[in-house]
Amino acid sequence: MEKVEAATARPASPLTERQEARRRRILRASAQLAGRGGFDAVQMREVAESSQVALGTLYRYFPSKIHLLVATMQDQLEHMHGTLRKRPPAGETPGERVAETLMRAFRALQREPHLADAMVRALTFADRSVSPEVDQVSRQTTAIILDAMGREHPTPAQLSAVRVIEHTWHSALITWLSGRASIAQVKVDIETVCRLIDLTDPETPR
C-alpha cells in the first residue's frame, strides 16, 4: 500500500494552517448547500457567507463555481475510494466486480441526489479552463475501476473498455439525475457495459 498522495498534490504554495482551514470550510459549505438544492443552491455569496470568508477570497481559492464544485467532487471521490477499498467486490469476473463497485457508488450517490446533481452537472459543464481538475477526477475514477477489476496489468483493450465504462457511467448518471432514466435502467446500462471487460479479459472463461 504505497502513497495515494499524487492525487491531491497542490504544488502551488503549501498553504498555511489557517488557509487549509479556510479551504476546508469552503468545501464543507459547498457540499452542504449542494446537498440541499443541488447545483442552483450553491450560490457563491452563500458559500462565502456560510464558510466565513469574503467573496473575493472564495474566488481566490476557487476561480469559478465550476472549479469549486469539481473540487468538491474530488473531495468526495477520494472519500468514496477509501470506503470502497475497505470492502472489495465479490464478483467472479473483473466485469462483475466493476459493475458491483459502480453500483455501490451509485447507491451512495442516491443517498445525496442533490449533491450528486451539483457535482455531475459541474463536471460535464466544465470547459477547458477546468481541464486539469476534471482530468484529476477522471483519473481517480479510473483508479477506482482498475482497483475493482483486480487485474494488475490491464491490457490495452481493457483500458479502452475502462474508458468506455467511464463514459457510460457519467452519461448514465446524467440521464438519471435529469429524470430521463430510472435507477433500474442505470443498473442495466452499467451491467451491459461492464461485460466489455470480460470480453477482453484473458483469464475469464467464456
Add this chain to the structure above:
Amino acid sequence: MEKVEAATARPASPLTERQEARRRRILRASAQLAGRGGFDAVQMREVAESSQVALGTLYRYFPSKIHLLVATMQDQLEHMHGTLRKRPPAGETPGERVAETLMRAFRALQREPHLADAMVRALTFADRSVSPEVDQVSRQTTAIILDAMGREHPTPAQLSAVRVIEHTWHSALITWLSGRASIAQVKVDIETVCRLIDLTDPETPR
C-alpha cells in the same frame, strides 16, 4: 416536399406563418452565434436582436437558453439524419456500420466545433425542465444508430448496447470538446463500444 412533422411535433397551437418564420429566424441566429463562439457566444439579447424579435418574445418561444440550444440541436440532428441516410454505411457488421456512421457525424461536428460545443453543453447541462426536449434528441440519436445497424428487429440486448453507445457518444464528445481527449481517442472509444453490438448480434459470425 412534404412535411417532416412528427419529429418536431409541437402539439400546442399550430403557429401561424409569421410565427413559424420567427421561430426559424431565432434558430438560425442561435446556430450562427453558436457557430462563432460556442455556448457563451449565444447571448439571449444578441439572439433576440439578431433575429429581430423582442427579448420577451424570444423567451416565449424558448423558455430558457438551454431550451433554445437543445431545440437548435434537434434542428441540426434532423438535418444530419437526412444527410446520413443518403449514403448508408458500408461496414460488414452492424457494429462497424454504426461506428462508421458515428464517425461521419463526428467529422461533421468537427467542421463546426463551436456549434457542437454549444449544443452538447446545453444537452448535458439541461435539467428536468428540459427533459421532453432532451428525450426527443435522444430518440433521434437512437433512430440514427438503429438505422445504421440495419437490423429490423433489434434484440433487447442490442437495445441495451445502443443505449451504452449513446452514453459513450455523448461523453466522448464532451471530453473532446473540453480538450481532454484527441480525435483519435474518440475514434477508439467509439469503435470499442460499437463492438458491443456485434457481440450480441445473432447473425454476425464471430
Add this chain to the structure above:
DNA sequence: ATCAAGTCTGAAACTTGTTCTAGGTTAGCG
C-alpha cells in the same frame, strides 16, 4: 368592420456569477 383575446415590443428590473477597489491583517524576515 369591430371587438376580444392573444401576441409582440421596448425597456426596466431583478438575480446570480464574476471582477474590482480601498483599506486592514498576517506571515516571514532582517
Add this chain to the structure above:
DNA sequence: CGCTAACCTAGAACAAGTTTCAGACTTGAT
C-alpha cells in the same frame, strides 16, 4: 521590533440570464 509582500475583508460594480409590464399590433369570430 518593524518592514514588506502577500493575503483578507466589505462592498460596489459589472455581465448575462430571466422576469415583468404597459402599450401597440394581429388574429379570428362575429
